[in-house]
Amino acid sequence: MDVVSDAISAVRIGQPSSNRVQADGSWCVRLAPYDGAGFHVVLEGSCWLLPDGGAPLVLGPGDAVLLPHGAGHVIADSPAGPAAVARAVSFEGWADGKLAGRPPAGSGGVRMLCGKYRLDRSRVHPLMLELPQVVHLPNRVGSHPELRSAIELLGRELDARGPGSCIAVPSLLDLLLVYMIRAWMTEGSAGVWPAALGDPVTATALRALHTDPAAPWTNDLLAAEAGVSRPTLARRFGSLVGRSPMAYLTWWRLTYAATLLRDTPDSLATIARRVGYGTPYALSHAFSREFGTTPGRYRAGRR
The missing domain is CATH 2.60.120.280 (Regulatory protein AraC)
Structure with a gap:
């Protein structure tokens, strides 16, 4: 994607x-x-x-x-x-x-x-x-x-x-x-996002995070994927996107999880694997902190 x-x-x-x-x-x-x-x-x-x-x-x-x-x-x-x-x-x-x-x-x-x-x-x-x-x-x-x-x-x-x-x-x-x-x-x-997607370093990093959000990304791995140093990635990504690469990845994983809860019948364990969380409990804890509600209640409210 x-x-x-x-x-x-x-x-x-x-x-x-x-x-x-x-x-x-x-x-x-x-x-x-x-x-x-x-x-x-x-x-x-x-x-x-x-x-x-x-x-x-x-x-x-x-x-x-x-x-x-x-x-x-x-x-x-x-x-x-x-x-x-x-x-x-x-x-x-x-x-x-x-x-x-x-x-x-x-x-x-x-x-x-x-x-x-x-x-x-x-x-x-x-x-x-x-x-x-x-x-x-x-x-x-x-x-x-x-x-x-x-x-x-x-x-x-x-x-x-x-x-x-x-x-x-x-x-x-x-x-x-x-x-x-x-x-x-x-x-x-x-706008910010046309500029971000027009920058080859930031666009490459974003594409990697969206293509495989479940991968065990680190700043070093993402910088290598983009072909730049870690400080260069942090500077360019942060200035254009407005948050660090790992902060964006966490936000996107939880947003993607919300989309899967809304649009699929997949279990919480399956969704956790798809978005990069090791256990359903870890996803539920992060999801509740971000959304202010549990995954189950979120899903029920979107049906």
Whole structure:
């Protein structure tokens, strides 16, 4: 596994959902804050996104927007939209279909893909926390071709609803999330985690810890894996990640254990082996200290 994959897997739960929305004329809708991450992709036409507490954005054909922290926002035909909003709706309440309005002469309307990812925010990787309230990915010629391909495939699948669509659509939505986060990381972001994963020493160390968290890592072994001295690893890793390699490893082992408790029926002994603890008791003690609850109670609360 790599850091981005693990960061997404640790927080994502259930199946994502999506709607195909067409709006014509004078229209707007407020989407209430929600416990998840949402996205909008404009297929045809244009519209405005007005996030709560943020600057308005005009969206054109091919533009994608990710709202990773579930911020409430308005989607409208004009920046004056909020004044006309009577009430908020949920993502689930924004049904696939057409938003009624009073179409002025010559109005072209807009067609969009809109969706939501369910997230477990009890244990979020700092990479996900660092994402801004709104990730705007404008459609530029030649930029992020894999993202554009995923958008095109998803649009076709939602239009056709052919055999196997119930498997294809959630898989494409998961792919879309990965590509949107990857695009954010390559858009020249000045964030901590794009810098950490762009540094060859820190990235190599992180990859090793995520690939085999159960290995008996030490600072010396990790430095050798990264091809640098122990002081060099400690300096570069600590300055970019914000904690020492061994502190990060402990945190990730317990976060990974929480994910396994939530998503698998594995016994505590099996999970302890997978995350690098010698006994279930050792894992339970560390888990309780970190989470403030026992593994059993944590699992029961996530089912």
